[in-house]
Amino acid sequence: MEMSLKTNERVQEELEALEAILMDDISISYNERGCPELIKTTIFPSTANEVDKQYVCVTLEVKLPEEYPDCEPLVQLRNPRGLDDSTINHLYKSIKDKCAENVGQPVIFELIDLIRENLTESNLPTCQCAVCLYGFSEGDSFTKTQCFHYFHSYCLANHLSITKRHFQEEQDKLPAWQKSTKGFQATCPVCREMIECDIDELKTAHPPKELESAQKFEVTNDLRLLQERMRQLFSYQKSKGGIIDIEAEENKLLLITQSSEETASSESTEDPGPSLSNLNDPVLENGVLKKSQRCDVKMNSSDR
Amino acid sequence: MAALPRRIIKETQRLMQEPVPGISAVPDDSNARYFHVIVTGPEDSPFEGGLFKLELFLPEDYPMSAPKVRFITKIYHPNIDRLGRICLDILKDKWSPALQIRTVLLSIQALLSAPNPDDPLANDVAELWKVNESEAIRNAKEWTRRYAMDN
Known part of the structure; x- marks a missing residue:
């Protein structure tokens, strides 16, 4: 009992110090028994308060087990911005080392410092541009x-x-x-x-x-195998009547009855291939082609 | 045809190198913007065990406009109509160039796990899904078994 009280005091002291330094930038939540449970703070690189020059950030979440600081806290990095996986993994490793070194002593401020140093060093986005999926090279705007x-x-x-x-x-x-x-x-x-x-x-x-400078695309063997597999599945499902026949369905919608023979003769057992390909937006309605535009289906049927 | 944008090449390569479990997408030989797709029915859904064929086309201004996607295999689902058209916001007004072929197909797979009869595209299916869910699920399983199996 006395031990846990002492532990609690040490934690309390550490948290008070953190609040004094970080003020509104830290949030601490407590459990129903009033023990601190989760500490959260978003960390930016040091750029002498020039916010426009901060290109990366990450939120540190620290969970305190009851035995803390006599055991390691549980650390999570959330919402990384401008950081790729390898940078994050590297950070996790440094955090783990730091926690292991500091068992028995308060470590949260040390962690914040460590992360901030790391962010300051790599204060350039290491992620990809979400639009073109390529990285940022020197000189790119x-x-x-x-x-x-x-x-x-x-x-x-x-x-x-x-x-x-x-x-x-x-x-x-x-x-x-x-x-x-x-x-x-x-x-x-x-x-x-x-x-x-x-x-x-x-x-x-x-x-x-x-x-x-991106490389060109080449058709590989794996790709050929996959294409073949797709063709087989198509033929098999076609033979089971599992493939949607757009023409027949549209005719149903138009309430035009067609003899089943006619429908069957206009079907092809070949995978139709690119039926969406030659089309521009105006002829597409919610992603499906208007009847008059589906020239490939027509072509297949006249081939037979 | 104009040169294929680098982004499409990069996405295609990644689809081959790091395939998404339960999803395969492969470009057509004659048109690298047209993809043949197979999505497996998610576990614990009425579509479990099914292999669904879809077609996906990247329009000229992709990734600035959404891909066009359609089911080719018949499917009994309130948000997919008889023509295989899919009612999904990210394929329309909620499209963003940060989405990719893989994220679109994952969303479609997720739609199979979470049918939404309150925003229907196939009215008859949605109606049954609302008034008699167990029968609708039975139908979906039956269609999966009948139409979406592999050899």
């Missing part, structure tokens, strides 16, 4: 959103000009009383938070470098 997501300025400009155009097209279709009064609002492609940016300025950026 990139944009950090307010929600800490990263894009090549070129890619973000592309996304924003297209969503803005779509928004405008939708607005133009609406009667005056239904039109939005707010105008176009840009959102982050990753988390959909509202973002503020100057599309015209982003548009002046050059395409990312890695993108230009």
Whole structure:
């Protein structure tokens, strides 16, 4: 009993010190018995308080077992921004070492310091641009959103000009009383938070470098095998009547009756292959082709 | 045809190198924007044990516009109609270029685990799903067994 009280006091002291240093930037939750359970804080690189120069961040979550500090706390890194998996794994390893070294003493502030040092050293996004899926090379112009997501300025400009155009097209279709009064609002492609940016300025950026040097795609053996497997499955399901016959279904919808013989003769047992391929948006309705556009199906049937 | 954007090449490579369990997608020989897809019915769903064929097409301005996706294998599901069209927000107004072929197909697989009869595309199926769920599930299992099996 006395031991646990003492432990508790040591923890209490550590937490008070943390609150004094970090103030609103730390949150501590307590369990029903009033013991501290979970400590959370978001850590940024040290950039002399220049928030626009912080390109990475991560939230540290520390769970305190009852025996802490005489055992290691449970540490989780959440919501990493601008950090790839290898950077995070490296951080976890350093955290583990630090905790093991410090059993018996308060370690939370040490952890915060360690993470902040690491972030400061790698204060450039190591993740990929979510739009083109390529990384950030030196000289690439990139944009950090307010929600800490990263894009090549070129890619973000592309996304924003297209969503803005779509928004405008939708607005133009609406009667005056239904039109939005707010105008176009840009959102982050990753988390959909509202973002503020100057599309015209982003548009002046050059395409990312890695993108230009990317390797070409080749058809591999694995790919051939998979294609073959797809063909087999298609034929098998076709023989069981399991393949949707668009033409027949559409005719049903139109309430036109067709003899089953006719339907059967227009079917092909071949995988139809690209039926969506030659088509542009206007002829697609919710992703399905209008009858007149499905030339390949027609071709197959006339082949027979 | 214009050169294939690097992003499509990268996605295709990753689909081959790190395939998503339960999902295969392979580009067509004659058109690298057209993918043949198989999604396996999720465990503990009426579609368990089924292999569903889908087709997926990446439009000209992909990833700025959503892929077009459709079921080719018949399926009894309130959010998928007789033509195989899928009612899923990320394929329409909730599309974002941060989504990928793999995330789209995962979402479709998740839709099989979580049918939503309150936002129906196949009205008759959705109706039955609401008034007599056990019968609807029986139908879905029966369709899976009848149409979505492998040799």
